[in-house]
Amino acid sequence: MLGEGILKGLTETARNFLGSYVSKDRLTTIQFPEERLPQIEATRDFPFLVYDGTEWEAGLRCVSCQICEKECPPKCIYIEKSKDKKPDATGKLQFYPTTFNIDISVCMSCQICVEVCPFDAIKMNVEFEMSSEDRFGGLLLRKEQLAKSNEYYNKIHPTEATAVDAALAEERAKAEAKARQTTEAKAATPAPMATPEAGETK
Amino acid sequence: MSILTETPIDLVPGPSSDRSEGQLLEVSMGPQHPSTHGVFRMDVTLDGEKVVKLKPVFGYLHRNHEKIAETESYLGCMPYTDRLDYICSITNNWAYALAVEKLAGIQVPERAEYLRIITGELTRLQNHAGLVGFLMQDMGASGTPLMYAFREREKVLDLFEALTGARMMCNYMRFGGCRVDVPANWLQQAQKVIDGFPQFLDEFENLLTSNEILMARTQGVGVVTREQAINAGISGPMARASGVNYDLRKVDKYGIYDRFSFRVPLGEHGDVYDRYMLRALEMRESIEILKQAMRDLPAGPIMDPNTKIRGFRPKAGEAYGRIEGPKGELGFYLISDGTASPYRYRVRPPSLINLTLLEDMCLGQNVADIVIILGSVDIVLGEVDR
Amino acid sequence: MNLEEIKSEIEANVPGCRLEIIPNGSPSGQHSLLIDADHAFAVSSYLRDATNRQFDYCSNVTGIDWPIKEISTKVKTKKIVDGMEKDVDEVVKTQTGGYLEAVYHLFSVEQRQGPLVLRMRTEDRTERVHLPSLTPLWRSAEYQEREIFDLFGIVFDGHPDLRRLLMWEGFEDHPMRRDYVDPDDYEYEPTAHDEVLKRAQAHQAAEGGL
Ligand code: SF4
Numbered sequence: 001m002l003g004e005g006i007l008k009g010l011t012e013t014a015r016n017f018l019g020s021y022v023s024k025d026r027l028t029t030i031q032f033p034e035e036r037l038p039q040i041e042a043t044r045d046f047p048f049l050v051y052d053g054t055e056w057e058a059g060l061r062c063v064s065c066q067i068c069e070k071e072c073p074p075k076c077i078y079i080e081k082s083k084d085k086k087p088d089a090t091g092k093l094q095f096y097p098t099t100f101n102i103d104i105s106v107c108m109s110c111q112i113c114v115e116v117c118p119f120d121a122i123k124m125n126v127e128f129e130m131s132s133e134d135r136f137g138g139l140l141l142r143k144e145q146l147a148k149s150n151e152y153y154n155k156i157h158p159t160e161a162t163a164v165d166a167a168l169a170e171e172r173a174k175a176e177a178k179a180r181q182t183t184e185a186k187a188a189t190p191a192p193m194a195t196p197e198a199g200e201t202k
Numbered sequence: 203m204s205i206l207t208e209t210p211i212d213l214v215p216g217p218s219s220d221r222s223e224g225q226l227l228e229v230s231m232g233p234q235h236p237s238t239h240g241v242f243r244m245d246v247t248l249d250g251e252k253v254v255k256l257k258p259v260f261g262y263l264h265r266n267h268e269k270i271a272e273t274e275s276y277l278g279c280m281p282y283t284d285r286l287d288y289i290c291s292i293t294n295n296w297a298y299a300l301a302v303e304k305l306a307g308i309q310v311p312e313r314a315e316y317l318r319i320i321t322g323e324l325t326r327l328q329n330h331a332g333l334v335g336f337l338m339q340d341m342g343a344s345g346t347p348l349m350y351a352f353r354e355r356e357k358v359l360d361l362f363e364a365l366t367g368a369r370m371m372c373n374y375m376r377f378g379g380c381r382v383d384v385p386a387n388w389l390q391q392a393q394k395v396i397d398g399f400p401q402f403l404d405e406f407e408n409l410l411t412s413n414e415i416l417m418a419r420t421q422g423v424g425v426v427t428r429e430q431a432i433n434a435g436i437s438g439p440m441a442r443a444s445g446v447n448y449d450l451r452k453v454d455k456y457g458i459y460d461r462f463s464f465r466v467p468l469g470e471h472g473d474v475y476d477r478y479m480l481r482a483l484e485m486r487e488s489i490e491i492l493k494q495a496m497r498d499l500p501a502g503p504i505m506d507p508n509t510k511i512r513g514f515r516p517k518a519g520e521a522y523g524r525i526e527g528p529k530g531e532l533g534f535y536l537i538s539d540g541t542a543s544p545y546r547y548r549v550r551p552p553s554l555i556n557l558t559l560l561e562d563m564c565l566g567q568n569v570a571d572i573v574i575i576l577g578s579v580d581i582v583l584g585e586v587d588r
Numbered sequence: 589m590n591l592e593e594i595k596s597e598i599e600a601n602v603p604g605c606r607l608e609i610i611p612n613g614s615p616s617g618q619h620s621l622l623i624d625a626d627h628a629f630a631v632s633s634y635l636r637d638a639t640n641r642q643f644d645y646c647s648n649v650t651g652i653d654w655p656i657k658e659i660s661t662k663v664k665t666k667k668i669v670d671g672m673e674k675d676v677d678e679v680v681k682t683q684t685g686g687y688l689e690a691v692y693h694l695f696s697v698e699q700r701q702g703p704l705v706l707r708m709r710t711e712d713r714t715e716r717v718h719l720p721s722l723t724p725l726w727r728s729a730e731y732q733e734r735e736i737f738d739l740f741g742i743v744f745d746g747h748p749d750l751r752r753l754l755m756w757e758g759f760e761d762h763p764m765r766r767d768y769v770d771p772d773d774y775e776y777e778p779t780a781h782d783e784v785l786k787r788a789q790a791h792q793a794a795e796g797g798l
């Protein structure tokens with residue numbers, strides 16, 4: 001019968017319309033920005049730099065090896081490496097970035113920088129309300145805007161951050177043990193650098 | 203296809219043909235036309251309502267992806283592939299990863315293959331659901347089917363976000379495996395989505411399949427014959443709607459598709475309605491594959507331990523790798539000269555090549571049919587223009 | 589599918605054609621068949637129509653630019669030095685490239701065969717860049733050959749509608765050529781490196797400094 005298919009379709013529409021009053025499954029919209037969906041843990045948008053401790057500048061994990069700068073596909077990271085070394089959060093002497101810029105108008109949130117960083121220094125943020133009236137400068141994030149504490153990282157990506165913390169702690173413990181051994185063995189010589197320096201020579 | 207009527211129901215009588223000769227009208231459809239699914243233009247010449255000439259104009263979204271890739275590392279090309287067909291980033295990743303694996307002879311671990319199939323088929327589901335929704339929107343069914351489709355698509359995108367961190371630009375695969383393993387609980391969530399999908403399909407088909415208006419608008423419109431389809435390199439659901447039994451999942455058996463039992467639906471009329479039906483049927487087969495893959499997913503590593511992702515330098519040579527993407531045969535042709543970036547990197551874009559017959563399909567049809575014919579081809583401009 | 593077999597089969601059926609197998613060094617093992625431009629059409633139509641081959645589906649068509657490249661290889665030669673025969677390393681310079689290439693990936697839907705990779709080469713990169721179009725045999729080459737014409741500058745004789753595909757009418761260069769120089773639009777480059785940095789600095793110097 002002509003029109004049967006249309007009636008069948010209308011029943012479906014009616015079911016969905018009426019169903020939206022009773023079932024959460026059929027009414028999936030929410031009223032943003034008053035309501036927000038719970039954040040999915042793996043979500044990523046733009047990178048940030050992790051620092052340990054309370055002092056952001058001193059605690060930055062980044063040792064300015066410039067691997068991420070080289071690997072970033074659209075080349076939106078700009079790093080200037082320091083000439084001198086400063087102690088990092090664990091008190092070890094390290095290079096640090098004097099400039100670390102990310103142009104997020106170019107960044108495509110691919111997280112390749114995170115993947116290649118050997119020091120767990122750069123991670124993906126979840127902050128997305130970053131609109132700016134300044135098309136150029138406003139979207140160029142500098143070191144101070146990029147630096148976020150490890151606690152913040154733990155808050156936004158708990159599972160990942162716990163794993164990273166555990167790995168880092170283990171690495172440090174190993175390095176310390178090794179350092180102690182060497183110092184015990186040849187008490188006169190200073191402890192060698194523990195973290196791999198592979199990427200630093202470029 | 204069971205419900206196809208022998209002769210299409212003629213609800214709307216066509217414009218009478220004994221109209222006196224008039225002037226031809228040239229219309230530029232697009233690039234900002236809402237029906238063109240992006241920045242795509244057609245120069246259409248009309249005789250009254252009838253199309254007498256149609257020339258597609260490409261290039262509004264051209265950014266020379268292939269040239270960019272020549273300056274990138276093999277790893278750096280991966281996120282750019284997301285942006286080809288931005289609806290199905292995971293299958294793009296897959297095709298590229300497959301081509302690199304062929305180029306360098308990399309073996310992919312079992313678990314990674316399963317994860318690829320699961321994410322790839324989920325991609326197909328959400329692409330087809332979205333496409334059908336858009337097709338109805340093009341036909342004038344404003345909103346309702348599209349919103350239902352998007353509601354389901356959203357569930358799949360949530361899965362992608364939980365797995366890869368992004369809804370659309372997943373950047374999930376790597377040559378030699380996948381980037382991350384599934385997080386806790388993900389498989390249960392995915393199972394829920396997969397189990398709920400057939401119900402949505404039933405509802406969706408109730409809503410659409412036997413709808414008389416849909417049939418009247420689509421049956422016998424935009425017909426492509428089998429011979430035409432093969433000769434013009436049409437691939438994917440569009441070719442199968444014309445009866446070409448060529449599904450790369452069966453032909454090439456890339457990955458581990460030979461382990462799954464599924465059927466390849468075929469159309470017999472090659473019109474817009476068959477293309478719609480085919481996608482509806484294909485979604486059901488995808489669900490079958492997904493169920494089997496979820497059941498058999500083994501434990502194990504997800505990356506080939508011998509593959510160096512960073513600073514990857516394959517031996518000089520070339521390879522063409524292709525997969526059955528949701529839109530058709532998506533191929534990557536790579537030439538390596540032994541350096542860290544590809545010497546030549548070519549994307550075989552199914553969306554572009556499926557448009558080859560656009561003019562042939564539209565000639566003699568009404569101008570309103572152009573919109574649904576184009577909608578049934580399933581193009582994404584990010585891939586057409588690259 | 590054996591490429592040697594196909595080669596001798598074509599040679600038997602298309603008299604006068606010059607074929608060459610181009611080996612592929614990668615594990616993919618997709619070797620290709622270089623066909624000469626004069627017989628390309630005949631060879632291709634044989635491949636499409638021969639009942640035992642039926643390459644009815646031309647999937648991928650693309651161009652490659654091979655600029656002239658000098659390769660120096662060290663070759664050990666025997667030379668007579670001071671009346672004595674000695675092994676001497678001699679650097680031999682060979683030139684490769686200097687042509688544009690069109691590559692066709694053929695498959696057979698009927699026989700589920702493939703890929704068969706066909707290559708055609710132009711004589712040089714500037715003047716004699718004509719190749720026969722295979723669009724009359726496979727419609728699928730229509731847009732792809734137009735794209736090659738647009739981005740690489742190979743002129744396909746016999747193509748029904750050879751216009752630019754992606755770049756606009758009136759655009760002059762061919763962007764996919766290896767020696768293409770992109771336009772100077774380096775105005776705001778806050779995170780530039782390497783090549784881009786050089787270009788950006790040159791741009792700023794030309795603008796009179798910022
Ligand atoms: S790779 Fe990591 S440590 Fe190296 S420069 Fe980048 S953020 Fe810093």
Ligand code: SF4
Pocket residue numbers: 046047071072073074075076077102106107108109110111112113114
């Ligand atoms: S996310 Fe990707 S694009 Fe953004 S800074 Fe990192 S590597 Fe570069």
